[in-house]
Amino acid sequence: MSDNLLNLNDPLSITEIEPDDLLNLLRDRPFIAEDEQGSLLYEPAVPPSHDEVHPMDDQLLDASVSGNSSKMKHLVLHDPEVLLGTTSQGSTCLHMSSILGHHKFSMAVLALNESLLSKVNLYGETPLIVAMKSGHISLASTLLEIYNEKKLSEMILNSDINGDTALHHAIRHGHEDLALKLINSEPKLSQKVNNYNESPVYIAVMRGFDEVFKQLWEIDHSSHKGPYGDNVLHAAVRNANISIIIAIMRSRPELAKEKNKSGHTPIKYAVDRNQTSVIREMLQHDRSLGYLVNSNKEGNPLLVSAASRGHIDVAREILEHCPDAPYINRAGLTILHQAVLEGHIEFVEFILQNSQLDKLINMRDSCEKTALHYAVKNCNPKIVRALLDHQDIDVRIYDSEGTPAFWELIDAKDSSKSLNWNEVFMLMSKADEKATPFYDQVARKKIIVKSKQEIKSLTAIYTKNTSLVAILIASITFAAAFTLPGGYSNDSETKGLPVLVRKAAFKAFLISDTLAMCSSLAVAFICILTRWEDLKFLLYYISFTKKLMWFAYMATTVAFATGLYTVVEPCIRWLAILICILSIGLPFLTYLLTLKLYYRFNLAHMASLLDVV
Incomplete structure (x- = not known):
């Protein structure tokens, strides 16, 4: 093959050629003919126009997705304009490789066509922004160096459809080192505000990047705007970053009095968040901040806001610096009213x-x-x-x-x-x-x-619960009567009689068990009468059943104590006595709790009113 011929059907021969040599070869050698082996001879060609829109070749798309530089170079030999093709979203092959982080492929493409650095897709994204958003920091850093070498400042300053620059994305995605490089490369990025009114410095403070904040804050005329009318000082207060707050208060003190769309100043944020140290620092720089009042319909001063949240230390700090700070809002509510409410x-x-x-x-x-x-x-x-x-x-x-x-x-x-x-x-x-x-x-x-008016609802729940407990006590005491402690005798003379029938404790068990069952059954029967919707009767009904239920409750515990006493006493006397004390003392404990309520409220002469309510 002569020196003027190149075999396009041999991909290996293409990959051996450097990109610059390949471009020179395509541009300088005239096209003559195609020989039997498929070799072509080129003639000088007019450089392709980059303003024309071409659909991206499918093979180029596959190559950019896989990062296949050899395949890309082969396609360029067939058609020098193939690199200008775009997807339906306006992305070039450089955009695609930047999404996937193919560093080598991207460099090979740029070696063949540098104009792709200036191409933006339908989302307004340059390859630099795409690499940044995709998290490929190494590639983004290399692209930034190339932009700087080519003096493409406008492309570094480029914003996507949301108004975000590469610096916005770098800070938001946590790439602090790359953000610092961007600031050094193009300080005007500090003035860029996206469609959500977010400046780079605002995002940096919200993310807690102190070094990025310092670099941006040293730039004259850097924007301090934030969303919803907030500024960078609002963000610093949110994060309670004292060092940043001090820097802002010293260089741009007017930001401390700016209000957002809700009428909240930065110090109002500090009051709501109980940030006493932040408030102290801000008031030391400007005492007049303690006299600010929200511009919303409530018109709450700082003290009223502190009272509504119960922040005592905040109120104390404000009063220390501003003893006559406003304490009443537009509705006439003082901080005492607010704290009470x-x-x-x-x-x-x-x-x-x-x-x-x-x-x-x-x-x-x-x-x-x-x-x-x-x-x-x-x-x-x-x-x-x-x-x-x-x-x-x-x-x-x-x-x-x-x-x-x-x-x-x-x-x-x-x-x-x-x-x-x-x-x-x-x-x-x-x-x-x-x-x-x-x-x-x-x-x-x-x-x-x-x-x-509420007679039914006043008694329905009480009756249901009372009757349930009464029936339960009656069932327990009835069963206890036929499962006597000690059991029954098997002797011929006393067969079928209780073994412990002659003991005093056993007799006390029988009496208390009977009283408990009878009183609980009486309560259950009285509950039937609650169908009478007479208020006076119901008041007496509730009062009487309470006393009767307490008596049944006391008798049940006595029956329990005496029953165990008869069984345990012959073996362990002290344990039997302890059981009796604990069991019999329980009803009296409940009575003492009731008396405590009466003494607490001093309701001795209000008993009738309590019965009503």
Whole structure:
């Protein structure tokens, strides 16, 4: 074969040719003819136009997917423009090899056609962005070096359809070293903001890349924007990164007062997250931040936000730097109102113990309600007791409807069956003794009316449970009567009689067992009468069955104790006595627990009201 001929049917001969030599061969040698062995002679050809769109050859697609450089070079010899072919998504063979990380193949393609560096697919992605998104850092780093060598700054700055640059992707995917290389290569990347309003520095702070933040922050006019109106300081506060917060506060302090779409400033984020150290650092740089108020409809100052979440340390830090910080929102709710509404007893106590906040004790909101009104309405005895213990509390303050705090309890009749309601009632009764008889009468009337309306539901569950327990006790005691402790005698003279019939403990067993069975059967029978929907009868029914059930319960434990005593005493006397003490003492323990509730609420004179509720 002459020097001017090249065998295109021999792939091995093609792979031996360097890409540059191959291009020179294709461009410089004229086409003459094809010989019998399939050899071709080339003539000078016009360089192909890269603006034309060609579908990618299937064989080239296979080669780019598999990384077969030899096959790619063979295809180029047949058609120099084959490398310009694209898939239906606009991807070139360089895009495809970048997706799969074929480093050698990509370099071979670029050696043949450098224009592919500037090609973007339908998603606006350059090969550099594709390699970055696919996680092929080595290939992406090499491509970046080539972009720099060719001075393709515009392609490094290129953004995809989401507005993300290669730097966005590098930071988001955690490639910190490559992100630093991109920043050094093209500092203008720091000004790029994607379609979601995310700047590179915002993403870097959210990911916790301090070094990337420092490099970007040193660039003049670098963007600090974030999504939803946030800025980079919002992100730093989210992560509680003190060093970054200090850097931002020193160089761009105005960011501390910027509000997002919800009207939240960065320090508001710190308050919500109970980040005391962050708040301290920000207030040390600018005390005026403690006076900021949210621009949303609630208009909550920082202290009110802290109260709503019960963050005592945050409130203490704000008051230390800003003693006259705003403490009331647009609805007139003070931090004391807010803490009471949220049920934060510790925060309420913090306010009550702080002399500079004494003015809040009797302060009213837009409905002219005090914190005590809301505490009573929520039936929170701990908060009510804490408020009533304060020397400046006024329990007779009326709201806009002319009702004092005590009346909130009367309106909360849905909670009247709870222990909290009864405890709050007694606390308010002590605080306002002169008005107690009137409120007692009104409460009793309203509760009775409500009870009449719900008479069936008030007794259905009680009757079901009571009758079930009564039948169970009756069954146990009935069975115990025929399985006597000690068994029956087999002697001819006393055959069939209980062996322990003459023992006092055995006689006590028989008596207590009988009483337990009879009283439980009586309760079961009385439960049948609950079909009478008379409130007064049902009140007496519940009271009477409770006492009778307690008696059956006590008799059952006595029967259990005496029955075991007769069997165990002859062998182990001390164990028999211990069993009796534990068993017989159990009913009295339950009685003591009931007495504890009465003493806790001081309800000796309110027993009738308790029976109603």
